[in-house]
Amino acid sequence: MGWAKVSFNSTPIILNIRDYIWKLGDDMAVKVIKASGAKEDFSEEKLRISLVRAAADVGVSVDGEVKIRPTSDITSAELSDLVELELLRKAIDKPELAEAAKSHLLGRIYKEALGKDFLRDKSKYGERVFASVERLVSAGLLKQEALSALRWVELKPEFDRSLSYNALRLFTNGNYALRGPDFKIAETPAAAAARVATAVAGSPEAARLYYDAITSLRIVPASPFWFNAWTKKEMFASCFTLEVEDCLSSLTHPGRYCIYDALAYSGIIQQLGGGVGYDFSLLRPEGDVVRGSVGVASGPISFMKLFDANVDVIKQGGKRRGAQMGTLHVWHPDIRKFIKAKTGELKDAHLQNFNISVFVDDTFMEKALGVDQNPKYPLINPRVFYDKTGQKAVEHVDVYKEAEVPRDAIWGEVDASQLFREISNSAWDSGDPGLIFKANLNASNPLLGEEIEVAGYRFTYIWRSVNPCAETVQNPFEVCNLTHINLVKFIKDNCAGSSFEEKLACIDWEGLAQAARLGTRFLDSAIDRSRTGIEIVDEMNSATRKNGLGIMGFAELLIKLGIPYASWEAVELINRIMGWIYVNALDASADLAREKGPFKYFEKSIYARGELPALKFQDFVWSRWERVKHVYPPELRDAGDRLREITERTRQWLLPYIEKLKEKVKGGVRNSVVLSIAPTGRTSILAGTTSGIEPVFALAFLRNVTVGTLVEYYEPGIEYLKARGLWTPAVRKAVEETGMLRDAPVPEDVKHLLATAMEIGWLWHVLMQASAQQWVDQGISKTINMPANAPSDDVYWAFALAWALGVKGITVYRDKSKSVQVIYTGLKQEIKKKLAETKITVRPISLETSIDEAANEVKLKALEEGKDPYCKTGECS
Known part of the structure; x- marks a missing residue:
C-alpha cells in the first residue's frame, strides 16, 4: 500500500491512499500525470515541499517527512x-489545518493562472x-475592452x-474562474471579481x-455574472x-411562439447559464382533436419530456446543471396527470430536469377550503377557449x-x-408539485392588465410564469x-x-441601506x-427592467444576534430587514429614473399614481385574510393575526420613508420591480x-453539487459551541452522526438557537416566507x-396557510x-469510511454528464441520512 506521513506541529497525520492505487508491480516507476498530460516520476520530497510552503503561508x-510509495x-x-481533503477531515480539531488546505489549493490556482514561478515571488500579482x-483576449475568450476596463480597479x-476552501473549490471547479484554451485556470478570485465589477460598471468610479x-x-452577484462577464456571450x-403556444413552430404559424420556438430559445438560455420557466397551460389536453x-x-x-431531454443535452454549456420550472393551471383538463407526473414510481425517473408547480387562482382556493360552499370547479380546454374568444385562457380565466x-x-x-x-x-409523496398562487403573484404587479407590445408581440401583462425556483414572477419572455x-x-x-430592540441596534442599518442602493444600481447597469x-427576450428586458436584489446569510445573522x-x-x-431594503432599493430606482429615465411602461404603472406595489400587496392580502381566516384552525388564525400585526408595525416604522417615496415615484422609477429572494445555492458557498x-440546514453534512462532493461543518455553529465550552466529544459525536443537536447533551436554549431545517416546524417556515x-x-x-x-x-x-x-x-x-438528493446531513461512520476510500476524480465540468460514479455510490449509502436541497434542481442562482 502507499501512505504518507506528515507532521503539523509535531502531530502526525496519516494520509491513507490505499484505494487510490493499483498493484501493478513494485518494479514499475510510478508517475505523476500533470495537467498538460506530461508525466514525471513521483517525488516524496516535492510533495513535502509543497505542503511546507502552503502551511508556512x-x-x-510543519515538520516531519512524507513517505509515499504508490504502485x-x-x-x-x-x-x-x-492531501487537502485529509487535512480538512482533521480540521475540526485543528482549524489551522483547514487554512493549510486552503493555502495549498490557492497555490494550485496561482500556478495555473499566474505561472509556476509566481509562488517564489508574489510581488507582481497585478x-x-x-x-x-x-x-x-488574444485567444478570443474575452472582449478587447476588458484590457483597459480591468485597470479601473486596484486588485x-x-x-x-x-475565501473558504469550499469557495475556492467552487471557483475552480464551478466555472466561476475563466479558463484558457488549454483549459487551465486563467484568473484568480480577485481578478474574476474585477472582471464582474468592471463589465457591469461602465465607469471607473462605479467599478x-x-x-x-x-x-x-457585502454584495454577491449571481452565477451568470461570474460565468459571462466580458466574454463574447455577455449575459x-x-x-x-x-411562452409555449399551442402550435409546433412559427414556421407554420408566423407571429406566434410555438413549442419548438420555446425549445430553441430554452437551449440558448441554458447554454448561457440561465434557468427557464414555462407555463404549459396553453397546450390542448391529451386526446383533443388536431385538425391539421x-x-x-x-x-x-x-411535450414537457422534450424540454427535459433538451436540458440533458445542453447542460448549460458545461457551466452548471440545467434548471427548469414547468407549470400548469389548475383548470386544465390534464391537471390530474400533471399532479402525478413526478410522484410514486415516477418521482425518481420522470421529468428529472424540472420543478413542477400548479398555478391556482383564488376562486379555486376558496372552493377548496370551504370559503365558497360550492366545491365544483370547471376544467377548460384552452384550445376551444381561444377558438371562441380569440384570447389566451391564461390571461382571462382567473380572478382578474x-x-x-x-x-x-x-x-x-x-x-x-x-x-x-x-x-x-x-407533494407529501415526492416534493412535487409545488403551488403558485396567481392572485398573490399579481397583487404587487405594477402593470397588471395593461396592454403591452414588445418586438411586435401584443399581450395583456399578467404575471403567469415563474423561474425554476419561483423567486421571479413574470410575464412570458421577461428576464431578471x-x-x-x-x-x-x-x-x-x-x-x-x-x-x-437592543438586537435591532446591533444591525448597521445605514450600511444595509447603502448596500441596497448600490445593488440596485449594479443590477440596473447589468440590464x-x-x-x-433572442430579440423578444432582450427587448422585454429593456422594457420592464426587472431587478432581483435579494439576501443571504439570514440564519447566520440570527445566530450571531x-x-x-x-x-x-x-x-x-x-x-423589518426586507421593508428597509425595499424602501431604499425603490428610492434608488427613482433616483436612477431621474438620471437615465424610467422603464418603458412607467406611465401605465401604479407608480405613476403614487402607489407602491408592496403596500398594494399587503392591503390585498390582509383584506382577504379577514374574509377567509374563519376556515383555519385556531392556532393558524392566531399566527396569521400576529403576522398582520408585525407587518403593520414595520409599516409604521417605515412611515416617514413611505410617505416621501409615494410622492417620489410619481416622477418615475427605473425598474418595474426591485426585490427577489433567490436560494443562493452556489453564491452562498462563495460567501x-x-x-x-433558509435556516441552517445541518451542523454537519455532505453536499453533492456539480463541483463534486463537499464535506462540511457549519462553522459558525461549531464556533458558538466552542465559545460556550460545549464542544465535547459527546456533542461532536451527536453532530457528526445526525447533523443536529437534538440528542446532544447541551442546554435546550442552545438546541433551540441552533435548530436545523428539519427540526423547525413547518409553521415557522411558512411564517418566515410570508413575513419576508x-x-x-x-x-x-x-x-x-x-x-x-x-x-x-x-x-x-x-399550502392552505401560505396562500x-x-x-x-x-x-x-x-x-x-426522494431517493437521490443534493444535501445529506450527518456523517455516519460508514459514510465517512466510504468517503475516505472513494477515488477523487477531477474532471472539467464541461465534460461531465453527472457526478462521478463514486460520489453516486456514496449518495446511495447515505440514503438513511438524506436531506433535500433548498432548490430541488440544485442550481438556481
Missing part, C-alpha cells in the same frame, strides 16, 4: 485533492493577472485568501464601488420565462379577468376540495438579474443585546449590458454563509422542510421522499 509550522500512476490533481487577461489579492462591495462580500440574467393532421393531441406532459367562458370550452368539472387534497398528497446582499456583513462589532441574442429561527423575533426581524432566508414576502415585490425561493414522519395534513395546511398569508409560491419537501 498561513503561519502553520500506480496518479494525477497531480488527485494527489493534491488527497502584472501577472493582466498578462493572463491579455492571453485570454485585492487579499480577497483570494478571504471601484462595485469591486469593493464584491470583494468585501448576466439568471431567470427567464418563455386529423389526429389527436398528446397533451402538455408529453372574469370573462364568460364559452360553454363548449368547459370540459368537465372537479371537486376543488378533493383536487387540493390530491395536490398536497402528491439577481444579486444578493450578505446580511452577516452588517452586524456591528462587539455588539450584544438581550432585548429585541443594459446583458444580451441573449442570539435569535432562534423558530421565533416571533426572527419573523419580525425579516419583516461562506447560509442560503437565502410582505415587502418583496417579486417572489421568494424557500423550501418548507418536513420530517419523514410528517402527516399529509401538514402539507395540506402549509392566505400572501406567499407567492410554495414548495414542501418531506425527508426521505
Whole structure:
C-alpha cells in the first residue's frame, strides 16, 4: 500500500491512499500525470515541499517527512485533492489545518493562472493577472475592452485568501474562474471579481464601488455574472420565462411562439447559464382533436419530456446543471396527470430536469377550503377557449379577468376540495408539485392588465410564469438579474443585546441601506449590458427592467444576534430587514429614473399614481385574510393575526420613508420591480454563509453539487459551541452522526438557537416566507422542510396557510421522499469510511454528464441520512 506521513506541529497525520492505487508491480516507476498530460516520476520530497510552503503561508509550522510509495500512476490533481481533503477531515480539531488546505489549493490556482514561478515571488500579482487577461483576449475568450476596463480597479489579492476552501473549490471547479484554451485556470478570485465589477460598471468610479462591495462580500452577484462577464456571450440574467403556444413552430404559424420556438430559445438560455420557466397551460389536453393532421393531441406532459431531454443535452454549456420550472393551471383538463407526473414510481425517473408547480387562482382556493360552499370547479380546454374568444385562457380565466367562458370550452368539472387534497398528497409523496398562487403573484404587479407590445408581440401583462425556483414572477419572455446582499456583513462589532430592540441596534442599518442602493444600481447597469441574442427576450428586458436584489446569510445573522429561527423575533426581524431594503432599493430606482429615465411602461404603472406595489400587496392580502381566516384552525388564525400585526408595525416604522417615496415615484422609477429572494445555492458557498432566508440546514453534512462532493461543518455553529465550552466529544459525536443537536447533551436554549431545517416546524417556515414576502415585490425561493414522519395534513395546511398569508409560491419537501438528493446531513461512520476510500476524480465540468460514479455510490449509502436541497434542481442562482 502507499501512505504518507506528515507532521503539523509535531502531530502526525496519516494520509491513507490505499484505494487510490493499483498493484501493478513494485518494479514499475510510478508517475505523476500533470495537467498538460506530461508525466514525471513521483517525488516524496516535492510533495513535502509543497505542503511546507502552503502551511508556512498561513503561519502553520510543519515538520516531519512524507513517505509515499504508490504502485500506480496518479494525477497531480488527485494527489493534491488527497492531501487537502485529509487535512480538512482533521480540521475540526485543528482549524489551522483547514487554512493549510486552503493555502495549498490557492497555490494550485496561482500556478495555473499566474505561472509556476509566481509562488517564489508574489510581488507582481497585478502584472501577472493582466498578462493572463491579455492571453485570454488574444485567444478570443474575452472582449478587447476588458484590457483597459480591468485597470479601473486596484486588485485585492487579499480577497483570494478571504475565501473558504469550499469557495475556492467552487471557483475552480464551478466555472466561476475563466479558463484558457488549454483549459487551465486563467484568473484568480480577485481578478474574476474585477472582471464582474468592471463589465457591469461602465465607469471607473462605479467599478471601484462595485469591486469593493464584491470583494468585501457585502454584495454577491449571481452565477451568470461570474460565468459571462466580458466574454463574447455577455449575459448576466439568471431567470427567464418563455411562452409555449399551442402550435409546433412559427414556421407554420408566423407571429406566434410555438413549442419548438420555446425549445430553441430554452437551449440558448441554458447554454448561457440561465434557468427557464414555462407555463404549459396553453397546450390542448391529451386526446383533443388536431385538425391539421386529423389526429389527436398528446397533451402538455408529453411535450414537457422534450424540454427535459433538451436540458440533458445542453447542460448549460458545461457551466452548471440545467434548471427548469414547468407549470400548469389548475383548470386544465390534464391537471390530474400533471399532479402525478413526478410522484410514486415516477418521482425518481420522470421529468428529472424540472420543478413542477400548479398555478391556482383564488376562486379555486376558496372552493377548496370551504370559503365558497360550492366545491365544483370547471376544467377548460384552452384550445376551444381561444377558438371562441380569440384570447389566451391564461390571461382571462382567473380572478382578474372574469370573462364568460364559452360553454363548449368547459370540459368537465372537479371537486376543488378533493383536487387540493390530491395536490398536497402528491407533494407529501415526492416534493412535487409545488403551488403558485396567481392572485398573490399579481397583487404587487405594477402593470397588471395593461396592454403591452414588445418586438411586435401584443399581450395583456399578467404575471403567469415563474423561474425554476419561483423567486421571479413574470410575464412570458421577461428576464431578471439577481444579486444578493450578505446580511452577516452588517452586524456591528462587539455588539450584544438581550432585548429585541437592543438586537435591532446591533444591525448597521445605514450600511444595509447603502448596500441596497448600490445593488440596485449594479443590477440596473447589468440590464443594459446583458444580451441573449433572442430579440423578444432582450427587448422585454429593456422594457420592464426587472431587478432581483435579494439576501443571504439570514440564519447566520440570527445566530450571531442570539435569535432562534423558530421565533416571533426572527419573523419580525425579516419583516423589518426586507421593508428597509425595499424602501431604499425603490428610492434608488427613482433616483436612477431621474438620471437615465424610467422603464418603458412607467406611465401605465401604479407608480405613476403614487402607489407602491408592496403596500398594494399587503392591503390585498390582509383584506382577504379577514374574509377567509374563519376556515383555519385556531392556532393558524392566531399566527396569521400576529403576522398582520408585525407587518403593520414595520409599516409604521417605515412611515416617514413611505410617505416621501409615494410622492417620489410619481416622477418615475427605473425598474418595474426591485426585490427577489433567490436560494443562493452556489453564491452562498462563495460567501461562506447560509442560503437565502433558509435556516441552517445541518451542523454537519455532505453536499453533492456539480463541483463534486463537499464535506462540511457549519462553522459558525461549531464556533458558538466552542465559545460556550460545549464542544465535547459527546456533542461532536451527536453532530457528526445526525447533523443536529437534538440528542446532544447541551442546554435546550442552545438546541433551540441552533435548530436545523428539519427540526423547525413547518409553521415557522411558512411564517418566515410570508413575513419576508410582505415587502418583496417579486417572489421568494424557500423550501418548507418536513420530517419523514410528517402527516399529509401538514402539507395540506402549509399550502392552505401560505396562500392566505400572501406567499407567492410554495414548495414542501418531506425527508426521505426522494431517493437521490443534493444535501445529506450527518456523517455516519460508514459514510465517512466510504468517503475516505472513494477515488477523487477531477474532471472539467464541461465534460461531465453527472457526478462521478463514486460520489453516486456514496449518495446511495447515505440514503438513511438524506436531506433535500433548498432548490430541488440544485442550481438556481
